[in-house]
Amino acid sequence: MRPFRNLMGERPMTRRGLLLVIGVVAAGATYLVLEERRSGVDISIDRRGLTIDGN
Numbered sequence: 503m504r505p506f507r508n509l510m511g512e513r514p515m516t517r518r519g520l521l522l523v524i525g526v527v528a529a530g531a532t533y534l535v536l537e538e539r540r541s542g543v544d545i546s547i548d549r550r551g552l553t554i555d556g557n
Contacts, residue, residue, distance in 0.1 A: 544556075
């Protein structure tokens, strides 16, 4: 039995390929979220008063 091909003669994306693409997108999104959190502003209140630290 021949593998299914689309109209352009190419084989469709397999489940493994789709999961790989989803994994790469998820890893990239996670990296961007973590970088955004890390490069924020720290505000702390202690005995010395208010401290604002911008990264």
